Amino acid sequence: MLPIERQQRIIDELNINGRVIVAELVTLCQVSQETIRRDLTQLEKRGLLQRSHGGAVLSRKQAATAAGNTRAVNEYELAFRQRMNEQVEAKMVIAKRALDFISPGDCLLLDSSTTCWYLARQLPDIELTVLTNSLRIVQTLAPRGSIRTICLGGEYSDRYEAFHGIVAEQPLREFQINKIFFSCSSLGNDGYLREGNENNAHLKQQMLLAAERKHLLMDGSKFLRPSFARICHYRDVDFLITDQLTDKELEQELAWNGVNIIDCSQRNNAMQLIKN
Known part of the structure; x- marks a missing residue:
């Protein structure tokens, strides 16, 4: 999995669950903890998340955007x-x-x-x-x-x-x-x-x-x-x-x-x- 694909997967998990845990991402992406921590650091620098103990949560800006887009996301669920x-x-x-x-x-x-x-x-x-x-x-x-x-x-x-x-x-x-x-x-x-x-x-x-x-x-x-x-x-x-x-x-x-x-x-x- 390329770094860009891995980081997008991390963002997807954040949007779904509101938080991610390093140990779970290691299993999900099949890479080392050091690799996941580097990904989280890069995403934090881009303002996409906020690091927390053992993982990360959505940044305030991203959380507000996700809340505003809830209705749009739900439109994709099949009738x-x-x-x-x-x-x-x-x-x-x-x-x-x-x-x-x-x-x-x-x-x-x-x-x-x-x-x-x-x-x-x-x-x-x-x-x-x-x-x-x-x-x-x-x-x-x-x-x-x-x-x-x-x-x-x-x-x-x-x-x-x-x-x-x-x-x-x-x-x-x-x-x-x-x-x-x-x-x-x-x-x-x-x-x-x-x-x-x-x-x-x-x-x-x-x-x-x-x-x-x-x-x-x-x-x-x-x-x-x-x-x-x-x-x-x-x-x-x-x-x-x-x-x-x-x-x-x-x-x-x-x-x-x-x-x-x-x-x-x-x-x-x-x-x-x-x-x-």
């Missing part, structure tokens, strides 16, 4: 209509596996992710209460006679086809929700689940606080990717349901931190062996 056509097979497999964790009488909370929309489409018409901020999910469940559907109101976003804001958060305090199913934009190197939009991230934080059992539905393309706004650490999740988890080190870390991993690919491989 619901686009995301619903990505990783379709993986999302359907994950949604089908998630059905094993749903029982009659449950009070479920579904976020506005496309994966949860695939889950809603596969829900059987049994006695359930479903709370959601997703207009698509409300429309999907409307014909189900046995499912009581409650829409969390608030400010509507046509991009996400969902509601958010304080009004959407208030009803969460009124219900005893025993299970939440949710997704996110990414699971980063720092162990945090993130969203591409700060409003969505904040609402998901409140959703997680309101639910007893937390089920993360995430396809393999989202692992160890950067994204914008922090939701929570993976330690806060009870179950991870995914179509594939190829990073054995991450898998071990998740297990050590009490996350129950449901890898659909392992189940499919086992079924294939039985058939053969």
Whole structure:
């Protein structure tokens, strides 16, 4: 990696996380600590960051610029209509596996992710209460006679086809929700689940606080990717349901931190062996 590429990577990490740590940059860029420290010094001279103990943070000027450009950055996140056509097979497999964790009488909370929309489409018409901020999910469940559907109101976003804001958060305090199913934009190197939009991230934080059992539905393309706004650490999740988890080190870390991993690919491989 050329110095200019490495330094741009450092700036990208700063813009995403607000700070960088030398030890993490060494691993990320595969260079020595001395090289990273020289990069940080050069970037500080250019006014792009401010050195701190063991790393660096955005300079005041850059932080102000980043804050002012937040709305522009978020415009790059794909709309619901686009995301619903990505990783379709993986999302359907994950949604089908998630059905094993749903029982009659449950009070479920579904976020506005496309994966949860695939889950809603596969829900059987049994006695359930479903709370959601997703207009698509409300429309999907409307014909189900046995499912009581409650829409969390608030400010509507046509991009996400969902509601958010304080009004959407208030009803969460009124219900005893025993299970939440949710997704996110990414699971980063720092162990945090993130969203591409700060409003969505904040609402998901409140959703997680309101639910007893937390089920993360995430396809393999989202692992160890950067994204914008922090939701929570993976330690806060009870179950991870995914179509594939190829990073054995991450898998071990998740297990050590009490996350129950449901890898659909392992189940499919086992079924294939039985058939053969």
